[in-house]
Amino acid sequence: EPEVTQTPSHQVTQMGQEVILRCVPISNHLYFYWYRQILGQKVEFLVSFYNNEISEKSEIFDDQFSVERPDGSNFTLKIRSTKLEDSAMYFCASPGGAANTGELFFGEGSRLTVL
Amino acid sequence: KNEVEQSPQNLTAQEGEFITINCSYSVGISALHWLQQHPGGGIVSLFMLSSGKKKHGRLIATINIQEKHSSLHITASHPRDSAVYICAVYNTDKLIFGTGTRLQVFP
Numbered sequence: 001e002p003e004v005t006q007t008p009s010h011q012v013t014q015m016g017q018e019v020i021l022r023c024v025p026i027s028n029h030l031y032f033y034w035y036r037q038i039l040g041q042k043v044e045f046l047v048s049f050y051n052n053e054i055s056e057k058s059e060i061f062d063d064q065f066s067v068e069r070p071d072g073s074n075f076t077l078k079i080r081s082t083k084l085e086d087s088a089m090y091f092c093a094s095p096g097g098a099a100n101t102g103e104l105f106f107g108e109g110s111r112l113t114v115l
Numbered sequence: 116k117n118e119v120e121q122s123p124q125n126l127t128a129q130e131g132e133f134i135t136i137n138c139s140y141s142v143g144i145s146a147l148h149w150l151q152q153h154p155g156g157g158i159v160s161l162f163m164l165s166s167g168k169k170k171h172g173r174l175i176a177t178i179n180i181q182e183k184h185s186s187l188h189i190t191a192s193h194p195r196d197s198a199v200y201i202c203a204v205y206n207t208d209k210l211i212f213g214t215g216t217r218l219q220v221f222p
Contacts, residue, residue, distance in 0.1 A: 033210065043158075043201065043212040056208040089156055093210075104148055104210075106158040 004029075006092050006107035013114055016081050021110045023075040023092030029105075031095050034067065034077050036060070036088040037109075043091070049075065082114045118142045119213040121202050126218045134189040136216045138202030141183065148210065149176050149187045150201040158201070161187070192220045 005024045013019050023032065034046040048055040052069050064086075066078045079086055092107040119140045128134055138147070149161040162169050162176040164185065169176050173192075178185040189196055197220050202213040 035210070035212075037156075042214045043203070045209040045211065048208045050208075058209070091158060093158075103163060104150075104160045106150075106160070108157050111156070 003105035004092055004094055004107040006090075006110050008110055009108065010111045011113070013082055013112070015084060015114055019079045019082055019086075019112060021077045021079075021090050021092075021112070023077070023107055024073060025075070025094055025105075029094040031055075032067075032069075032075050033093045035091045035093065037091065038085075038088045046077070046090075079112075082112075084114050087112055087114045117214065118206075118211050119202055119204055121200075121213040121216050123216060124214065126216055128192050128218070128220050130193055130220055130222050132192050132220075134192050134196070134218065134220075136187045136200050136202075136218070138185045138187070138213055139183060140185075140202075140204050140211075142204065142206045142211065144183075144204040144206055146205045147178055147185050148203045148205075149185070150203060152199040152201060152215065154198075161200075189218075192218075194220045194222050196220050 007022045030051055032049045035043050036046055037043045045058050047057040047061045047067055049067050064080050068076050089109045089111050091109045093104050095104050122137045146163055146165045148163050151159045151161050164176055164178040173190045175188040199215040199217050201215045203210045
């Protein structure tokens with residue numbers, strides 16, 4: 001069973017719509033990361049989240065993006081008003097404990113298609 | 116210029132060949148990951164290194180902190196090793212990814 005589960009696996013949305021992507025760990029992970037990968041390009045860092053606060057964010061992570069841990073276990077990435085260029089695979093990852101301590105567990109990814 | 120560079124970008128091998136993939140980085144790091152991404156898109160962590168060398172089965176990863184360079188070796192390559200191999204470095208609290216090396220191993 002995967003350490004990190006992401007939902008939905010694929011979402012198609014209209015430009016301008018809000019999208020929420022979810023990440024659920026099995027064990028008690030403290031660190032979370034969101035990354036995205038536009039088709040054919042490299043994986044890019046979006047945001048790191050530690051103990052219910054944003055630790056670091058990239059230039060990509062503008063005001064359209066937000067992260068939350070609404071119930072202490074689920075971990076969400078919200079895109080408020082999607083643009084065509086938001087179409088990508090979004091990955092959630094967690095080191096399973098303190099950052100930089102070992103294996104990094106990735107979710108299977110959520111493919112977002114914006115029309 | 117990318118902060119993490121990988122070479123080669125594409126690699127084709129015959130089954131049984133010894134494979135080397137290289138990674139160079141230009142930023143300060145606390146650790147380096149080698150990751151494997153399969154055609155379906157899923158990413159799996161292979162190694163995390165902060166110094167020296169690690170081995171897992173047919174895979175060996177090395178890192179030279181002074182030279183800011185890491186290598187991933189695959190001994191006795193097999194068609195199931197076909198995937199994209201990604202080097203990623205921890206810089207402050209984020210991972211910076213290389214562009215990946217696409218490996219195809221033919222029987």
